[in-house]
Amino acid sequence: MSWHEIINVILMNWKRIFKITLIFVVLLFLCLLFLVPVTFRAPVTILPPEKNSQFSGLSALLGSSELNSIVSGGSSFGNPQLYGEILKSRSASLYVIQKLNLIKFLDGKNKYDAAEKLKKKLNIDISKEGIIELSVDVSSTFIPMVFDDESKLKNLSAQISNSFIEALDRINKDKNTTSAKSAREYIGTQLIQTKVKLDSAESALLEFQKTNKAISLPDQVSAALRNASEIKSEIMKTEIQIGLLNANLVQDSKFYKSMEKKLETLNLQYSKFEFGNKDYMLAFKDIPELGRELTSILREVKIQNEVYIFLQQQFYKEKIQENRDMPTVQILDEVVPPMKASAPRLIYSTLVGLIISLLLSSSVFVFKKRIYKKS
Numbered sequence: 001m002s003w004h005e006i007i008n009v010i011l012m013n014w015k016r017i018f019k020i021t022l023i024f025v026v027l028l029f030l031c032l033l034f035l036v037p038v039t040f041r042a043p044v045t046i047l048p049p050e051k052n053s054q055f056s057g058l059s060a061l062l063g064s065s066e067l068n069s070i071v072s073g074g075s076s077f078g079n080p081q082l083y084g085e086i087l088k089s090r091s092a093s094l095y096v097i098q099k100l101n102l103i104k105f106l107d108g109k110n111k112y113d114a115a116e117k118l119k120k121k122l123n124i125d126i127s128k129e130g131i132i133e134l135s136v137d138v139s140s141t142f143i144p145m146v147f148d149d150e151s152k153l154k155n156l157s158a159q160i161s162n163s164f165i166e167a168l169d170r171i172n173k174d175k176n177t178t179s180a181k182s183a184r185e186y187i188g189t190q191l192i193q194t195k196v197k198l199d200s201a202e203s204a205l206l207e208f209q210k211t212n213k214a215i216s217l218p219d220q221v222s223a224a225l226r227n228a229s230e231i232k233s234e235i236m237k238t239e240i241q242i243g244l245l246n247a248n249l250v251q252d253s254k255f256y257k258s259m260e261k262k263l264e265t266l267n268l269q270y271s272k273f274e275f276g277n278k279d280y281m282l283a284f285k286d287i288p289e290l291g292r293e294l295t296s297i298l299r300e301v302k303i304q305n306e307v308y309i310f311l312q313q314q315f316y317k318e319k320i321q322e323n324r325d326m327p328t329v330q331i332l333d334e335v336v337p338p339m340k341a342s343a344p345r346l347i348y349s350t351l352v353g354l355i356i357s358l359l360l361s362s363s364v365f366v367f368k369k370r371i372y373k374k375s
Contacts, residue, residue: 009366010362017358021354021357021361025350025353025354025357028353032350033346034143034145035143036344038140038153038343039139039140039341039343040156040342041123041138041157041338043133044331045331046165047132047330048079048083049082080131083168083329084124084132087122087124087168090119091167091171092167094115096118096160100156100163102118102160105156106118118160122134123137134164134165135157136160137343139343154338157337158335158337165335169328173328180318180319187240187244187311187318188315191311194304194307194308195308197304198308205297205298208293208294228270229299233302233303235266235267235270238259238262238266240311242256242260
């Protein structure tokens with residue numbers, strides 16, 4: 001059939017087509033309005049994680065932003081995909097299920113089955129700027145006007161979104177607390193060992209001074225002692241840092257290798273004090289025997305004292321980090337109960353149904369006309 005014939009068939013049967021379409025559209029509208037489950041969403045917008053929220057123990061021990069820059073790529077925010085994956089985790093869904101007691105609402109066999117169903121209803125959108133929008137589809141049963149309370153569903157959708165943010169915050173805190181606890185325990189062990197060494201060195205110095213009537217060192221030796229002690233204490237600090245990095249970074253990472261290179265350079269500098277070099281006026285091996293013994297004791301006391309002070313500062317930093325209860329998630333737009341349903345879209349769906357009905361009913365009359373002509 002030509003286009004002219006098709007249009008002619010439609011015009012000849014337009015009243016019947018209009019009647020069929022009208023009946024279909026009215027039925028569709030009534031079905032969407034009274035029978036189809038309604039769905040509500042209460043979106044919440046959060047900022048991406050800050051770069052210093054990760055590796056808190058490492059960054060505190062290192063006392064610089066080098067590690068954070070490597071982890072986060074140098075930006076002021078961390079990877080928002082991390083928050084997205086935490087929100088999609090079973091742990092987050094279980095937290096929400098247990099807090100709001102949603103097993104029955106989601107028709108789950110148990111909390112794990114309900115958590116899987118809740119994950120499928122979770123909507124997460126991450127913008128190119130790293131802003132994260134979260135919402136959850138909360139749907140009614142069929143014939144919602146009879147069997148459901150829309151105001152309760154609206155409030156529930158907001159409660160679920162809020163609970164997911166609480167779950168994210170709780171998981172973050174647990175992770176940061178574990179990291180800080182691990183660092184605190186490691187530093188605590190080093191602190192005890194250093195205290196023992198410091199007490200031993202101080203006892204040795206006291207005994208030496210009693211035996212030898214407290215010999216004084218020349219300025220030249222004192223200067224060499226001071227410089228050597230600073231380098232040696234830096235060596236010990238670097239070794240402690242590398243020890244903590246062993247548990248958190250792979251050993252072939254750029255940062256780990258840079259720390260090893262730093263330790264190698266410091267050891268090379270320190271060896272010059274032991275054996276002499278044109279850059280230094282005096283080597284320890286050239287100091288008279290009694291002076292050398294006192295130099296060695298004083299150097300050990302100074303080194304252990306500096307390392308002990310350093311470890312004490314870091315120990316209390318980690319203790320504070322481990323016990324603090326500050327929010328880890330920054331909300332940009334808070335949750336508010338939705339004013340209207342996100343689905344079904346009455347007007348849009350009705351218009352789509354109208355177009356489809358017109359096309360189908362017109363096609364039926366055209367097809368019948370074509371069959372009639374052939375016969």
